[in-house]
Amino acid sequence: MKSWFVSIELALIIMVGFRVLSGLIEISAAMLMLKLNSIEKAIGVNAVLAIIGPTIFILSVVVGLVGMSDKLSFSKFLFIGAGVMLILIGIRK
Secondary structure, three states: OOOHHHHOOHHHHHHHHHHHHHHHHHHHHHHHHHHHOOHHHHHHHHHHHHHHHHHHHHHHHHHHHHHOOOOOOHHHHHHHHHHHHHHHHHOOO
């Protein structure tokens, strides 16, 4: 019996791994906030999460683009890059 896992692309597995890692970091941070039991310390933990989230986002997009590099033209790469930059600019506080 052939495993469905073999037919999944490596780039997709890496992207999923980044998202799972991000989720685990978020859950761990939430538990840490509860354990610290301090609003001031929770804000510090939340500030660290504000750095980790966009980093995981950028890494996932880069891995996805590398995985699709043979299917996209250079102009489409530029449009996608511009879109990612606009998202990052839009979420800045």
